[in-house]
Amino acid sequence: MKTPTLTALALGLLIAGCSQMESKPVAQLNDGQLSLPGDYRSWPKFLTAVQREDAKQVRDIYMNADAKKGSADKGFPNGSVFVMENWAVKLDADGKPVKGADGKLVKDKLAAVFVMGKNSGWGGNVPEAQRNGNWIYTAFKGNGELNGEAKYETCRGCHAPLKDKDFVFRYDEHFAAVKTAGY
Known part of the structure; x- marks a missing residue:
């Protein structure tokens, strides 16, 4: 019996590895069907401490590893998921937002968490005029x-004007920060 050469073994491993890279079928999900990832706080941050004094909120936004691969010229790839925490801010006796020594709003309670995900064919039950590409949304309580x-x-209506930014708020701000950081 002839023993395989190193080249033959390497080629076999390469072929086996590539066959495992075939994309798995993705469930066709709709709004309200994304789960809340338990580990999202360990994900890279898209943006943090977004100050929304008008809404009396501070927002922290996380992105999964697929979203991290996005680029300003191509947008975000399928498989991208964002999680946005909406924190209520502390209010003073007059109902005005409290700011810390750094001039930023002070978080109080986690009010809501939103998940936004993108994959081919997602949101298929949404009327064409209301679609945000292949993005879908799910809302959770605090x-x-x-x-x-x-x-x-409401989510779709707010994101709709951002078609040229892959329907993602603060797109330019994020990619400007990525460029500044050099990664």
Whole structure:
């Protein structure tokens, strides 16, 4: 019996590895069907401490490894997921937002968590005029419970004007920070 050469073994491993890289079928999901990833706080940060004094909120936004591969010229690839925490801010006796010594709003309670995900064919039940590419949305309460009263048309309506930014808020701000950081 002839023993395989190193080249033959390497070629076999390469072929086997490539065959495992075939894309797995992705479930066709719709709004309200994304789960809240338990480890999202360990993900790279898209943006943090986004100050929304008008809404009396501070927002922290995380992105998964697929989203991290996005670029300003191509947008975000399929498989991208963002998680946005909306924190209520502390209010003073007059109901005005409290700011810390750094001039930033002070977080109080986690009010809501939103998940935004993108994959081929997602959101297929959304009327064409309301689609945000292949992005879908799911809303959770601050305690992590699914928000069964969420109105996903509202998410879509807010993101719709951002078509040229892959429907993602703060797209330019994020990619400017990436460019500045040099990665």
